[in-house]
Amino acid sequence: DSGVTQTPKHLITATGQRVTLRCSPRSGDLSVYWYQQSLDQGLQFLIHYYNGEERAKGNILERFSAQQFPDLHSELNLSSLELGDSALYFCASSVGSGGAYEQFFGPGTRLTVL
Amino acid sequence: GENVEQHPSTLSVQEGDSAVIKCTYSDSASNYFPWYKQELGKRPQLIIDIRSNVGEKKDQRIAVTLNKTAKHFSLHITETQPEDSAVYFCAASLLRYGKLTFGQGTILTVHP
Numbered sequence: 001d002s003g004v005t006q007t008p009k010h011l012i013t014a015t016g017q018r019v020t021l022r023c024s025p026r027s028g029d030l031s032v033y034w035y036q037q038s039l040d041q042g043l044q045f046l047i048h049y050y051n052g053e054e055r056a057k058g059n060i061l062e063r064f065s066a067q068q069f070p071d072l073h074s075e076l077n078l079s080s081l082e083l084g085d086s087a088l089y090f091c092a093s094s095v096g097s098g099g100a101y102e103q104f105f106g107p108g109t110r111l112t113v114l
Numbered sequence: 115g116e117n118v119e120q121h122p123s124t125l126s127v128q129e130g131d132s133a134v135i136k137c138t139y140s141d142s143a144s145n146y147f148p149w150y151k152q153e154l155g156k157r158p159q160l161i162i163d164i165r166s167n168v169g170e171k172k173d174q175r176i177a178v179t180l181n182k183t184a185k186h187f188s189l190h191i192t193e194t195q196p197e198d199s200a201v202y203f204c205a206a207s208l209l210r211y212g213k214l215t216f217g218q219g220t221i222l223t224v225h226p
Contacts (some may be wrong), residue, residue: 099146
């Protein structure tokens with residue numbers, strides 16, 4: 001157990017819908033990263049927050065947005081869902097910002113869009 | 115942006131053999147290279163990492179080598195065991211930024 005929690009574990013929804021994925025970092029960690037894992041794209045970085053502020057964006061679609069709250073938990077919002085959005089979404093946390101700090105991954109949320 | 119290529123995509127070895135997975139990266143500014151192990155249905159877990167000021171790092175049966183000039187790095191697992199069977203991902207990033215660019219992964223199968 002990495003200490004990072006993600007809810008829900010599984011999510012099944014329909015095209016066009018909107019969902020929210022939640023991540024709670026390890027106690028004391030200020031950074032939260034979101035990654036998408038799919039069979040065709042592999043593990044891809046989406047976005048990074050540090051202590052409430054957005055630090056970096058990767059290949060995140062405009063239909064996706066995220067935020068980190070004052071209690072440091074983070075939410076990833078996915079809207080106008082398409083079949084291709086079906087994937088495993090991981091968040092990871094680290095104590096600092098930057099590659100010097102190990103990223104601890106949560107168990108992931110498996111999103112299925114029908 | 116950074117691009118990481120990983121080979122082979124699948125690797126099958128007998129228990130006790132060595133396994134080598136290779137990655138190349140495109141951005142010469144990258145200076146941090148972690149390796150993650152992901153067992154079926156589980157989260158990626160860091161197994162070893164190396165920074166660009168070091169050429170080699172070992173941790174028991176696992177070692178990573180880095181060739182900055184050629185922009186490639188490799189994972190070496192010696193005396194493989196069935197529990198080493200998993201998907202292994204290499205990644206690259208700048209120490210200044212935490213964003214990881216991953217390779218496509220290698221499915222390692224260790225046969226008893």
